Amino acid sequence: MTRVSELPLETDKMVLNFGxxxxxxxxxxxxxxxxxxxxxxxxxxxxxxxxSGFEKLGEDLDxxxxxxxxxxxxxxxxxxxxxxxxxxxxxxxxxxxxQRTEYIRVLMCELSRIADHLLNVGMLAVDLGAMTAFLYGFxxxxxIYDLFEIATGTRLTTSYxxxxxxxxxxxDGYERTVLKVLDEVDKVTNxxxxxxxxxxxxxxxxKNIGIISKDDAISYGxxxxxxxxxxxxxxxxxxEPYSRYNDFxxxxxxxxxxxxxxxxxxxxxxxxxxxxxxxxxxxxxxxxDVIVDPGLGYSLPPKDEVYNSIEGLIYHFEVTMPxxxxxxxxxxxxxxxxxxxxxxxxxxxSDGNRTPYRVRTRPPSLINYSIFSKLIEGHMLSDAPAxxxxxxxxxxxxxx
Amino acid sequence: xxTATILSKIxxxxxEAILDITEFAGGHIFHVKGRDILxxxxxxxxxxxxxxxxxxxxxxxxxxxxxxxxVSYHLLSHKTAERLTVKAYIPxxxxxxxxxxxxWKTADWQEREVFDLYGIKFEGHPNLIxxxxxxDFEGYPLRKDYPRLGRKERGDxxxxxxxxxxxxxPE
Numbered sequence: 001m002t003r004v005s006e007l008p009l010e011t012d013k014m015v016l017n018f019g020x021x022x023x024x025x026x027x028x029x030x031x032x033x034x035x036x037x038x039x040x041x042x043x044x045x046x047x048x049x050x051x052s053g054f055e056k057l058g059e060d061l062d063x064x065x066x067x068x069x070x071x072x073x074x075x076x077x078x079x080x081x082x083x084x085x086x087x088x089x090x091x092x093x094x095x096x097x098x099q100r101t102e103y104i105r106v107l108m109c110e111l112s113r114i115a116d117h118l119l120n121v122g123m124l125a126v127d128l129g130a131m132t133a134f135l136y137g138f139x140x141x142x143x144i145y146d147l148f149e150i151a152t153g154t155r156l157t158t159s160y161x162x163x164x165x166x167x168x169x170x171x172d173g174y175e176r177t178v179l180k181v182l183d184e185v186d187k188v189t190n191x192x193x194x195x196x197x198x199x200x201x202x203x204x205x206x207k208n209i210g211i212i213s214k215d216d217a218i219s220y221g222x223x224x225x226x227x228x229x230x231x232x233x234x235x236x237x238x239x240e241p242y243s244r245y246n247d248f249x250x251x252x253x254x255x256x257x258x259x260x261x262x263x264x265x266x267x268x269x270x271x272x273x274x275x276x277x278x279x280x281x282x283x284x285x286x287x288x289d290v291i292v293d294p295g296l297g298y299s300l301p302p303k304d305e306v307y308n309s310i311e312g313l314i315y316h317f318e319v320t321m322p323x324x325x326x327x328x329x330x331x332x333x334x335x336x337x338x339x340x341x342x343x344x345x346x347x348x349x350s351d352g353n354r355t356p357y358r359v360r361t362r363p364p365s366l367i368n369y370s371i372f373s374k375l376i377e378g379h380m381l382s383d384a385p386a387x388x389x390x391x392x393x394x395x396x397x398x399x400x
Numbered sequence: 401x402x403t404a405t406i407l408s409k410i411x412x413x414x415x416e417a418i419l420d421i422t423e424f425a426g427g428h429i430f431h432v433k434g435r436d437i438l439x440x441x442x443x444x445x446x447x448x449x450x451x452x453x454x455x456x457x458x459x460x461x462x463x464x465x466x467x468x469x470x471v472s473y474h475l476l477s478h479k480t481a482e483r484l485t486v487k488a489y490i491p492x493x494x495x496x497x498x499x500x501x502x503x504w505k506t507a508d509w510q511e512r513e514v515f516d517l518y519g520i521k522f523e524g525h526p527n528l529i530x531x532x533x534x535x536d537f538e539g540y541p542l543r544k545d546y547p548r549l550g551r552k553e554r555g556d557x558x559x560x561x562x563x564x565x566x567x568x569x570p571e
Contacts, residue, residue, distance in 0.1 A: 234478055332429070334427070347456060347472070
Protein backbone atom coordinates (compact mmCIF):
# COMPACT_ATOMS: atom_id res chain seq x y z
CA MET A 1 0.00 0.00 0.00
CA THR A 2 1.41 3.39 -0.93
CA ARG A 3 0.96 6.28 1.37
CA VAL A 4 -0.76 9.36 0.05
CA SER A 5 2.31 11.55 0.57
CA GLU A 6 4.33 9.36 -1.81
CA LEU A 7 1.95 9.86 -4.70
CA PRO A 8 3.00 12.50 -7.21
CA LEU A 9 1.10 15.68 -6.69
CA GLU A 10 -0.61 16.51 -9.97
CA THR A 11 -1.04 20.17 -10.74
CA ASP A 12 -2.43 21.98 -13.74
CA LYS A 13 -0.09 23.75 -16.07
CA MET A 14 -0.05 27.46 -15.58
CA VAL A 15 0.90 30.03 -18.20
CA LEU A 16 2.78 32.98 -16.78
CA ASN A 17 3.40 36.21 -18.62
CA PHE A 18 6.80 37.62 -17.68
CA GLY A 19 7.11 41.17 -18.93
CA UNK A 20 7.13 43.24 -21.16
CA UNK A 21 7.32 45.58 -18.19
CA UNK A 22 8.90 43.66 -15.36
CA UNK A 23 11.50 44.94 -12.90
CA UNK A 24 13.75 41.93 -13.50
CA UNK A 25 13.93 42.21 -17.27
CA UNK A 26 15.65 45.64 -17.31
CA UNK A 27 14.18 46.42 -20.66
CA UNK A 28 11.10 45.57 -22.64
CA UNK A 29 11.22 41.79 -23.03
CA UNK A 30 8.33 39.42 -22.82
CA UNK A 31 8.58 35.75 -21.96
CA UNK A 32 5.59 33.43 -21.95
CA UNK A 33 6.36 30.64 -19.52
CA UNK A 34 4.52 27.41 -18.96
CA UNK A 35 4.85 26.34 -15.35
CA UNK A 36 4.29 23.08 -13.62
CA UNK A 37 4.23 24.04 -9.98
CA UNK A 38 7.25 26.32 -9.84
CA UNK A 39 9.20 24.55 -12.58
CA UNK A 40 9.37 26.12 -16.00
CA UNK A 41 8.56 23.52 -18.65
CA UNK A 42 8.56 25.79 -21.67
CA UNK A 43 9.53 29.39 -22.28
CA UNK A 44 8.83 31.42 -25.39
CA UNK A 45 10.60 34.76 -25.54
CA UNK A 46 8.83 37.46 -27.52
CA UNK A 47 10.92 40.39 -28.63
CA UNK A 48 10.51 43.41 -30.84
CA UNK A 49 8.93 45.83 -28.37
CA UNK A 50 11.76 48.30 -28.94
CA UNK A 51 12.17 47.75 -32.66
CA SER A 52 12.97 51.16 -34.07
CA GLY A 53 14.28 50.42 -37.55
CA PHE A 54 17.87 51.49 -36.93
CA GLU A 55 19.06 49.50 -39.91
CA LYS A 56 16.57 51.19 -42.22
CA LEU A 57 17.61 54.58 -40.86
CA GLY A 58 21.23 53.77 -41.62
CA GLU A 59 20.46 53.66 -45.32
CA ASP A 60 19.42 57.30 -45.13
CA LEU A 61 22.12 58.78 -42.91
CA ASP A 62 25.71 59.31 -43.97
CA UNK A 63 28.64 57.62 -42.30
CA UNK A 64 29.22 60.29 -39.65
CA UNK A 65 25.53 60.83 -38.91
CA UNK A 66 24.87 57.17 -38.19
CA UNK A 67 27.32 57.21 -35.27
CA UNK A 68 24.67 59.02 -33.22
CA UNK A 69 22.32 56.08 -33.86
CA UNK A 70 24.87 53.54 -32.65
CA UNK A 71 24.81 55.22 -29.21
CA UNK A 72 21.24 54.11 -28.79
CA UNK A 73 21.87 50.41 -29.43
CA UNK A 74 23.79 49.19 -26.43
CA UNK A 75 23.16 52.11 -24.13
CA UNK A 76 25.33 50.67 -21.37
CA UNK A 77 28.51 50.91 -23.41
CA UNK A 78 27.83 53.35 -26.26
CA UNK A 79 31.51 54.04 -26.84
CA UNK A 80 32.12 50.45 -27.91
CA UNK A 81 29.36 50.82 -30.52
CA UNK A 82 30.79 54.13 -31.77
CA UNK A 83 34.21 52.55 -32.17
CA UNK A 84 32.84 49.43 -33.86
CA UNK A 85 30.92 51.43 -36.46
CA UNK A 86 33.83 53.77 -37.13
CA UNK A 87 36.11 50.76 -37.65
CA UNK A 88 33.71 49.21 -40.14
CA UNK A 89 33.38 52.46 -42.10
CA UNK A 90 37.14 52.95 -42.07
CA UNK A 91 37.74 49.44 -43.35
CA UNK A 92 35.24 49.99 -46.15
CA UNK A 93 36.71 53.33 -47.19
CA UNK A 94 40.29 52.29 -46.51
CA UNK A 95 41.33 54.98 -44.01
CA UNK A 96 44.12 54.43 -41.54
CA UNK A 97 43.73 56.42 -38.34
CA UNK A 98 46.53 57.78 -36.17
CA GLN A 99 48.07 55.83 -33.34
CA ARG A 100 46.81 58.29 -30.74
CA THR A 101 43.26 57.80 -31.99
CA GLU A 102 43.55 54.07 -31.60
CA TYR A 103 44.97 54.31 -28.09
CA ILE A 104 42.20 56.66 -26.98
CA ARG A 105 39.62 54.33 -28.54
CA VAL A 106 41.08 51.40 -26.62
CA LEU A 107 41.01 53.41 -23.40
CA MET A 108 37.37 54.41 -23.93
CA CYS A 109 36.28 50.90 -24.90
CA GLU A 110 37.87 49.42 -21.82
CA LEU A 111 36.33 52.04 -19.53
CA SER A 112 32.94 51.19 -21.07
CA ARG A 113 33.62 47.52 -20.53
CA ILE A 114 34.30 48.17 -16.83
CA ALA A 115 31.11 50.21 -16.49
CA ASP A 116 29.05 47.63 -18.39
CA HIS A 117 30.36 44.63 -16.45
CA LEU A 118 30.00 46.35 -13.07
CA LEU A 119 26.43 47.33 -13.87
CA ASN A 120 25.64 43.85 -15.16
CA VAL A 121 27.01 42.15 -12.06
CA GLY A 122 25.20 44.71 -9.92
CA MET A 123 21.89 44.09 -11.70
CA LEU A 124 22.32 40.33 -11.37
CA ALA A 125 23.02 40.81 -7.69
CA VAL A 126 20.06 43.08 -7.04
CA ASP A 127 17.71 40.68 -8.84
CA LEU A 128 18.91 37.93 -6.52
CA GLY A 129 18.57 40.13 -3.46
CA ALA A 130 22.12 41.37 -2.92
CA MET A 131 21.62 45.12 -2.77
CA THR A 132 25.07 46.11 -1.49
CA ALA A 133 27.03 44.79 -4.46
CA PHE A 134 24.66 46.64 -6.76
CA LEU A 135 25.19 49.94 -4.99
CA TYR A 136 28.98 49.52 -5.02
CA GLY A 137 28.97 48.87 -8.75
CA PHE A 138 26.45 51.58 -9.55
CA UNK A 139 28.40 54.27 -7.71
CA UNK A 140 31.52 53.45 -9.69
CA UNK A 141 29.60 53.46 -12.91
CA UNK A 142 28.66 57.05 -12.13
CA UNK A 143 32.34 57.92 -11.71
CA ILE A 144 33.14 56.31 -15.06
CA TYR A 145 30.27 58.16 -16.72
CA ASP A 146 31.77 61.36 -15.33
CA LEU A 147 34.98 60.43 -17.16
CA PHE A 148 32.97 60.04 -20.36
CA GLU A 149 31.37 63.41 -19.75
CA ILE A 150 34.76 65.06 -19.37
CA ALA A 151 36.00 63.57 -22.64
CA THR A 152 32.91 63.53 -24.84
CA GLY A 153 30.58 66.12 -23.32
CA THR A 154 27.76 63.69 -22.52
CA ARG A 155 27.24 60.71 -20.29
CA LEU A 156 25.17 58.37 -22.41
CA THR A 157 24.85 59.48 -26.02
CA THR A 158 28.55 59.93 -26.49
CA SER A 159 28.93 59.92 -30.32
CA TYR A 160 32.65 60.24 -29.67
CA UNK A 161 34.12 58.76 -32.81
CA UNK A 162 34.10 60.06 -36.35
CA UNK A 163 35.01 58.19 -39.47
CA UNK A 164 38.76 58.74 -39.50
CA UNK A 165 39.26 59.69 -35.89
CA UNK A 166 37.61 61.19 -32.86
CA UNK A 167 35.37 64.15 -32.24
CA UNK A 168 37.91 65.77 -29.91
CA UNK A 169 41.09 64.95 -28.07
CA UNK A 170 41.05 64.02 -24.39
CA UNK A 171 41.65 67.10 -22.19
CA ASP A 172 44.91 67.84 -20.36
CA GLY A 173 45.31 66.06 -17.07
CA TYR A 174 42.75 63.40 -18.05
CA GLU A 175 45.15 60.60 -17.07
CA ARG A 176 45.18 61.68 -13.46
CA THR A 177 41.40 61.63 -13.21
CA VAL A 178 41.20 58.24 -14.93
CA LEU A 179 43.91 56.71 -12.73
CA LYS A 180 42.08 57.88 -9.63
CA VAL A 181 38.88 56.16 -10.79
CA LEU A 182 40.81 53.02 -11.80
CA ASP A 183 42.26 52.73 -8.29
CA GLU A 184 38.73 52.93 -6.97
CA VAL A 185 37.57 50.26 -9.46
CA ASP A 186 40.36 47.98 -8.26
CA LYS A 187 39.20 48.36 -4.68
CA VAL A 188 35.50 47.92 -5.43
CA THR A 189 36.06 44.84 -7.60
CA ASN A 190 37.71 43.21 -4.61
CA UNK A 191 34.89 44.38 -2.36
CA UNK A 192 32.19 42.93 -4.63
CA UNK A 193 34.03 39.63 -4.91
CA UNK A 194 34.50 39.47 -1.16
CA UNK A 195 30.80 40.06 -0.71
CA UNK A 196 29.63 37.51 -3.25
CA UNK A 197 32.15 34.79 -4.11
CA UNK A 198 31.85 32.74 -0.95
CA UNK A 199 28.36 33.86 -0.04
CA UNK A 200 26.25 30.75 0.50
CA UNK A 201 23.05 32.25 -0.87
CA UNK A 202 24.81 33.68 -3.92
CA UNK A 203 26.40 30.32 -4.68
CA UNK A 204 23.11 28.46 -4.29
CA UNK A 205 21.34 30.87 -6.59
CA UNK A 206 23.99 30.91 -9.32
CA LYS A 207 25.94 27.64 -9.34
CA ASN A 208 24.67 24.98 -11.77
CA ILE A 209 22.01 27.35 -13.07
CA GLY A 210 21.67 27.83 -16.80
CA ILE A 211 24.59 25.70 -17.90
CA ILE A 212 25.74 26.20 -21.50
CA SER A 213 27.94 23.44 -22.88
CA LYS A 214 30.82 24.22 -25.22
CA ASP A 215 29.08 22.66 -28.24
CA ASP A 216 25.84 24.51 -27.55
CA ALA A 217 27.71 27.78 -27.22
CA ILE A 218 29.22 27.34 -30.69
CA SER A 219 25.96 26.14 -32.24
CA TYR A 220 23.98 29.05 -30.80
CA GLY A 221 26.61 31.58 -31.84
CA UNK A 222 27.31 32.65 -28.26
CA UNK A 223 30.21 35.06 -27.95
CA UNK A 224 31.95 37.25 -25.41
CA UNK A 225 32.04 36.55 -21.68
CA UNK A 226 29.23 34.00 -22.01
CA UNK A 227 31.25 31.89 -24.44
CA UNK A 228 34.39 32.26 -22.37
CA UNK A 229 32.51 31.06 -19.29
CA UNK A 230 31.77 27.87 -21.26
CA UNK A 231 35.42 27.26 -21.95
CA UNK A 232 35.77 28.69 -25.44
CA UNK A 233 39.11 30.44 -25.67
CA UNK A 234 38.06 33.16 -28.04
CA UNK A 235 38.55 36.85 -27.55
CA UNK A 236 38.51 39.02 -30.66
CA UNK A 237 40.90 41.45 -28.96
CA UNK A 238 43.51 38.69 -28.85
CA UNK A 239 42.61 36.39 -31.75
CA GLU A 240 41.80 39.03 -34.37
CA PRO A 241 43.31 42.19 -32.88
CA TYR A 242 41.95 45.56 -34.03
CA SER A 243 42.85 49.08 -32.89
CA ARG A 244 46.33 47.93 -31.81
CA TYR A 245 45.05 45.64 -29.06
CA ASN A 246 48.15 43.57 -29.84
CA ASP A 247 50.29 46.31 -28.21
CA PHE A 248 48.73 45.59 -24.84
CA UNK A 249 49.55 42.90 -22.36
CA UNK A 250 46.49 41.27 -20.80
CA UNK A 251 45.01 37.84 -20.13
CA UNK A 252 41.77 36.34 -21.35
CA UNK A 253 39.45 35.17 -18.57
CA UNK A 254 38.16 31.62 -19.08
CA UNK A 255 35.88 29.47 -16.94
CA UNK A 256 34.78 25.92 -17.57
CA UNK A 257 31.34 25.22 -16.11
CA UNK A 258 29.29 27.66 -18.18
CA UNK A 259 26.78 28.46 -15.42
CA UNK A 260 25.64 31.82 -14.08
CA UNK A 261 28.34 31.81 -11.41
CA UNK A 262 31.09 31.31 -14.00
CA UNK A 263 29.75 34.09 -16.17
CA UNK A 264 29.89 36.35 -13.15
CA UNK A 265 33.48 35.30 -12.41
CA UNK A 266 34.56 35.88 -16.03
CA UNK A 267 33.04 39.37 -16.00
CA UNK A 268 34.80 40.27 -12.75
CA UNK A 269 38.13 39.05 -14.10
CA UNK A 270 37.59 41.01 -17.31
CA UNK A 271 37.13 44.16 -15.24
CA UNK A 272 40.57 43.53 -13.72
CA UNK A 273 42.14 42.96 -17.13
CA UNK A 274 40.47 46.10 -18.46
CA UNK A 275 42.04 48.11 -15.65
CA UNK A 276 45.40 46.77 -16.80
CA UNK A 277 44.73 47.77 -20.41
CA UNK A 278 43.56 51.26 -19.40
CA UNK A 279 46.71 51.84 -17.37
CA UNK A 280 48.94 50.65 -20.23
CA UNK A 281 47.06 52.81 -22.69
CA UNK A 282 47.57 55.90 -20.54
CA UNK A 283 51.26 55.09 -20.05
CA UNK A 284 52.02 54.53 -23.70
CA UNK A 285 49.70 57.25 -25.07
CA UNK A 286 51.48 58.64 -28.14
CA UNK A 287 51.25 62.26 -29.21
CA UNK A 288 49.61 63.29 -32.44
CA ASP A 289 46.36 64.25 -34.10
CA VAL A 290 43.11 62.47 -33.40
CA ILE A 291 41.60 62.96 -36.84
CA VAL A 292 42.92 62.26 -40.31
CA ASP A 293 43.50 65.23 -42.59
CA PRO A 294 40.05 66.80 -43.29
CA GLY A 295 41.34 68.01 -46.65
CA LEU A 296 40.89 64.48 -47.98
CA GLY A 297 37.13 64.86 -47.70
CA TYR A 298 36.61 61.96 -45.33
CA SER A 299 36.62 63.39 -41.86
CA LEU A 300 34.93 66.35 -40.25
CA PRO A 301 37.37 69.06 -39.10
CA PRO A 302 37.57 69.82 -35.34
CA LYS A 303 34.75 72.05 -34.09
CA ASP A 304 37.26 74.73 -32.99
CA GLU A 305 38.38 75.18 -36.55
CA VAL A 306 34.85 75.13 -37.92
CA TYR A 307 33.79 78.02 -35.70
CA ASN A 308 37.00 80.01 -35.79
CA SER A 309 38.51 79.69 -39.26
CA ILE A 310 37.21 80.00 -42.78
CA GLU A 311 39.10 76.91 -44.00
CA GLY A 312 37.57 74.80 -41.27
CA LEU A 313 34.10 76.01 -42.19
CA ILE A 314 34.67 75.29 -45.88
CA TYR A 315 35.93 71.77 -45.12
CA HIS A 316 32.95 71.18 -42.87
CA PHE A 317 30.55 72.11 -45.66
CA GLU A 318 32.51 70.07 -48.17
CA VAL A 319 32.00 66.97 -46.05
CA THR A 320 28.41 67.51 -44.96
CA MET A 321 26.71 68.86 -48.10
CA PRO A 322 24.41 66.30 -49.72
CA UNK A 323 26.15 66.32 -53.09
CA UNK A 324 29.68 66.29 -51.64
CA UNK A 325 31.35 64.38 -48.91
CA UNK A 326 32.89 60.99 -48.91
CA UNK A 327 32.67 58.68 -51.87
CA UNK A 328 33.51 55.22 -50.61
CA UNK A 329 34.36 52.42 -53.04
CA UNK A 330 31.64 49.97 -54.06
CA UNK A 331 31.97 46.96 -51.82
CA UNK A 332 31.25 45.60 -48.38
CA UNK A 333 33.03 45.21 -45.09
CA UNK A 334 32.27 43.27 -41.92
CA UNK A 335 34.26 44.22 -38.85
CA UNK A 336 33.88 42.21 -35.64
CA UNK A 337 34.81 43.81 -32.34
CA UNK A 338 34.77 42.55 -28.78
CA UNK A 339 32.06 44.51 -27.02
CA UNK A 340 31.24 43.84 -23.35
CA UNK A 341 28.42 41.50 -24.43
CA UNK A 342 30.25 39.64 -27.15
CA UNK A 343 30.95 39.94 -30.81
CA UNK A 344 29.59 43.27 -32.00
CA UNK A 345 30.00 43.52 -35.74
CA UNK A 346 28.97 46.10 -38.28
CA UNK A 347 28.41 45.01 -41.84
CA UNK A 348 28.32 47.89 -44.29
CA UNK A 349 27.49 47.51 -47.96
CA SER A 350 28.24 50.52 -50.11
CA ASP A 351 27.12 51.41 -53.61
CA GLY A 352 29.51 54.36 -53.84
CA ASN A 353 27.13 57.00 -52.47
CA ARG A 354 27.66 59.14 -49.40
CA THR A 355 25.10 57.08 -47.48
CA PRO A 356 25.68 53.33 -47.05
CA TYR A 357 23.49 50.95 -49.06
CA ARG A 358 22.93 48.62 -46.14
CA VAL A 359 24.01 48.75 -42.51
CA ARG A 360 23.71 45.62 -40.46
CA THR A 361 24.53 45.32 -36.79
CA ARG A 362 25.49 41.91 -35.51
CA PRO A 363 23.82 42.27 -32.13
CA PRO A 364 25.41 40.14 -29.40
CA SER A 365 22.34 40.60 -27.18
CA LEU A 366 19.94 39.05 -29.71
CA ILE A 367 22.14 36.10 -30.51
CA ASN A 368 23.10 35.40 -26.90
CA TYR A 369 19.45 35.67 -25.84
CA SER A 370 18.27 33.05 -28.34
CA ILE A 371 19.55 30.26 -26.08
CA PHE A 372 17.40 31.47 -23.16
CA SER A 373 14.42 29.16 -23.68
CA LYS A 374 16.76 26.16 -23.67
CA LEU A 375 18.51 27.35 -20.50
CA ILE A 376 15.42 27.98 -18.40
CA GLU A 377 13.71 24.67 -19.20
CA GLY A 378 13.54 22.54 -16.08
CA HIS A 379 14.66 25.33 -13.77
CA MET A 380 12.60 27.11 -11.14
CA LEU A 381 10.78 30.32 -11.95
CA SER A 382 13.04 32.21 -9.55
CA ASP A 383 16.04 31.25 -11.70
CA ALA A 384 14.70 33.26 -14.62
CA PRO A 385 16.04 36.62 -13.34
CA ALA A 386 19.43 35.00 -12.67
CA UNK A 387 19.67 33.66 -16.21
CA UNK A 388 18.41 36.84 -17.88
CA UNK A 389 20.81 38.86 -15.75
CA UNK A 390 23.77 36.70 -16.70
CA UNK A 391 22.96 37.01 -20.43
CA UNK A 392 22.88 40.82 -20.09
CA UNK A 393 20.15 41.51 -22.62
CA UNK A 394 20.08 45.15 -23.69
CA UNK A 395 16.71 45.81 -25.29
CA UNK A 396 17.97 48.64 -27.49
CA UNK A 397 20.45 46.34 -29.15
CA UNK A 398 18.16 43.32 -29.08
CA UNK A 399 15.45 44.95 -31.20
CA UNK A 400 17.32 47.80 -32.90
CA UNK B 401 43.60 24.84 -44.47
CA UNK B 402 43.90 28.40 -45.75
CA THR B 403 40.72 29.96 -47.11
CA ALA B 404 41.97 30.05 -50.70
CA THR B 405 42.55 26.28 -50.70
CA ILE B 406 39.11 25.59 -49.25
CA LEU B 407 37.47 27.84 -51.82
CA SER B 408 39.17 26.18 -54.78
CA LYS B 409 38.30 22.77 -53.35
CA ILE B 410 34.63 23.71 -53.09
CA UNK B 411 34.71 25.26 -56.54
CA UNK B 412 35.88 21.90 -57.88
CA UNK B 413 33.30 19.81 -56.03
CA UNK B 414 30.25 22.03 -56.79
CA UNK B 415 31.00 23.80 -60.07
CA GLU B 416 27.32 24.57 -60.69
CA ALA B 417 26.62 26.17 -57.33
CA ILE B 418 29.37 28.78 -57.47
CA LEU B 419 28.67 32.06 -59.22
CA ASP B 420 31.81 34.01 -58.39
CA ILE B 421 34.59 34.51 -55.85
CA THR B 422 35.64 38.08 -55.10
CA GLU B 423 37.91 39.82 -52.66
CA PHE B 424 37.37 43.19 -51.01
CA ALA B 425 39.38 44.92 -48.26
CA GLY B 426 41.22 41.72 -47.42
CA GLY B 427 38.13 39.49 -47.10
CA HIS B 428 36.97 36.73 -49.41
CA ILE B 429 33.37 36.79 -50.61
CA PHE B 430 31.89 33.63 -51.97
CA HIS B 431 28.86 34.07 -54.28
CA VAL B 432 26.65 30.98 -54.59
CA LYS B 433 23.19 30.06 -55.84
CA GLY B 434 20.50 30.16 -53.16
CA ARG B 435 19.19 26.63 -53.61
CA ASP B 436 22.69 25.13 -53.05
CA ILE B 437 23.49 27.07 -49.90
CA LEU B 438 22.91 24.22 -47.44
CA UNK B 439 25.25 21.95 -49.41
CA UNK B 440 28.02 24.57 -49.59
CA UNK B 441 27.75 25.55 -45.91
CA UNK B 442 27.75 21.90 -44.79
CA UNK B 443 31.00 21.47 -46.70
CA UNK B 444 32.49 24.68 -45.29
CA UNK B 445 31.53 23.65 -41.76
CA UNK B 446 33.29 20.33 -42.25
CA UNK B 447 36.34 22.24 -43.49
CA UNK B 448 36.70 24.16 -40.24
CA UNK B 449 34.37 27.16 -40.42
CA UNK B 450 32.62 26.06 -37.25
CA UNK B 451 30.97 29.33 -36.17
CA UNK B 452 28.16 31.21 -37.92
CA UNK B 453 28.83 34.75 -36.72
CA UNK B 454 26.09 36.56 -38.58
CA UNK B 455 23.28 35.98 -41.03
CA UNK B 456 21.59 38.82 -42.85
CA UNK B 457 20.14 39.82 -46.21
CA UNK B 458 20.63 42.55 -48.78
CA UNK B 459 18.06 43.83 -51.24
CA UNK B 460 19.95 44.38 -54.49
CA UNK B 461 17.15 46.42 -56.11
CA UNK B 462 19.34 49.37 -57.08
CA UNK B 463 22.75 47.93 -56.25
CA UNK B 464 22.67 45.25 -58.89
CA UNK B 465 23.85 41.71 -58.49
CA UNK B 466 23.16 38.21 -59.67
CA UNK B 467 19.60 38.27 -58.29
CA UNK B 468 17.28 40.62 -56.39
CA UNK B 469 18.05 39.29 -52.90
CA UNK B 470 21.28 38.10 -51.35
CA VAL B 471 21.51 36.36 -47.98
CA SER B 472 24.93 36.85 -46.36
CA TYR B 473 26.50 34.34 -44.04
CA HIS B 474 29.56 35.42 -42.06
CA LEU B 475 31.53 32.38 -41.06
CA LEU B 476 34.40 32.16 -38.62
CA SER B 477 36.90 29.43 -37.99
CA HIS B 478 37.95 29.29 -34.35
CA LYS B 479 41.00 27.26 -35.28
CA THR B 480 42.58 29.50 -37.88
CA ALA B 481 40.88 32.80 -36.92
CA GLU B 482 39.81 33.30 -40.53
CA ARG B 483 36.53 34.78 -41.67
CA LEU B 484 34.59 34.19 -44.85
CA THR B 485 31.47 35.79 -46.28
CA VAL B 486 29.13 33.59 -48.29
CA LYS B 487 26.39 35.31 -50.27
CA ALA B 488 23.47 33.25 -51.53
CA TYR B 489 21.46 34.83 -54.35
CA ILE B 490 17.73 34.26 -54.72
CA PRO B 491 15.28 35.61 -57.31
CA UNK B 492 12.51 38.13 -56.67
CA UNK B 493 9.65 35.72 -57.40
CA UNK B 494 8.76 33.75 -54.25
CA UNK B 495 12.16 34.22 -52.59
CA UNK B 496 13.11 31.11 -50.65
CA UNK B 497 16.17 29.07 -49.82
CA UNK B 498 17.02 26.13 -47.55
CA UNK B 499 17.35 26.87 -43.82
CA UNK B 500 20.71 26.24 -42.14
CA UNK B 501 19.11 25.81 -38.72
CA UNK B 502 20.13 22.15 -38.81
CA UNK B 503 23.81 23.20 -38.95
CA TRP B 504 23.74 26.07 -36.44
CA LYS B 505 20.97 26.74 -33.93
CA THR B 506 21.80 30.46 -34.04
CA ALA B 507 20.25 30.57 -37.52
CA ASP B 508 16.81 30.08 -35.93
CA TRP B 509 16.27 33.66 -34.76
CA GLN B 510 18.41 35.26 -37.43
CA GLU B 511 16.47 33.58 -40.24
CA ARG B 512 13.26 34.69 -38.56
CA GLU B 513 14.59 38.24 -38.58
CA VAL B 514 15.43 38.05 -42.30
CA PHE B 515 11.97 36.58 -42.97
CA ASP B 516 10.35 39.37 -40.97
CA LEU B 517 12.23 42.24 -42.58
CA TYR B 518 12.75 40.93 -46.12
CA GLY B 519 10.05 38.31 -46.67
CA ILE B 520 12.54 35.61 -47.63
CA LYS B 521 11.28 32.12 -46.77
CA PHE B 522 13.61 29.51 -45.29
CA GLU B 523 12.54 25.98 -46.16
CA GLY B 524 12.82 23.55 -43.29
CA HIS B 525 12.84 26.22 -40.58
CA PRO B 526 10.96 24.90 -37.52
CA ASN B 527 9.20 28.11 -36.53
CA LEU B 528 9.25 30.74 -39.28
CA ILE B 529 7.18 33.59 -37.80
CA UNK B 530 7.78 37.32 -37.48
CA UNK B 531 10.17 38.30 -34.71
CA UNK B 532 10.43 42.11 -34.64
CA UNK B 533 7.11 43.26 -36.13
CA UNK B 534 3.63 42.25 -34.95
CA UNK B 535 2.21 39.05 -36.47
CA ASP B 536 -0.48 40.91 -38.43
CA PHE B 537 1.99 43.37 -39.98
CA GLU B 538 1.97 43.52 -43.75
CA GLY B 539 4.99 44.30 -45.87
CA TYR B 540 8.71 43.83 -45.41
CA PRO B 541 10.33 47.00 -44.03
CA LEU B 542 13.95 46.54 -45.05
CA ARG B 543 13.16 46.02 -48.72
CA LYS B 544 14.27 48.95 -50.84
CA ASP B 545 10.78 49.54 -52.22
CA TYR B 546 9.35 50.02 -48.71
CA PRO B 547 9.25 53.73 -47.80
CA ARG B 548 11.35 54.86 -44.85
CA LEU B 549 8.37 56.55 -43.17
CA GLY B 550 6.22 53.43 -43.48
CA ARG B 551 2.84 52.93 -45.10
CA LYS B 552 0.78 54.56 -42.35
CA GLU B 553 0.68 51.29 -40.36
CA ARG B 554 1.42 53.22 -37.22
CA GLY B 555 -1.99 54.87 -37.27
CA ASP B 556 -3.72 51.50 -37.56
CA UNK B 557 -2.06 49.83 -34.60
CA UNK B 558 -4.68 48.76 -32.03
CA UNK B 559 -4.92 51.14 -29.07
CA UNK B 560 -6.19 50.30 -25.62
CA UNK B 561 -9.17 52.45 -24.68
CA UNK B 562 -8.86 54.29 -21.42
CA UNK B 563 -12.42 54.71 -20.07
CA UNK B 564 -11.35 57.01 -17.21
CA UNK B 565 -9.99 59.62 -19.60
CA UNK B 566 -13.13 59.41 -21.71
CA UNK B 567 -15.38 60.23 -18.77
CA UNK B 568 -13.38 63.32 -17.89
CA UNK B 569 -13.61 64.77 -21.36
CA PRO B 570 -16.72 66.97 -21.70
CA GLU B 571 -18.94 66.16 -24.66
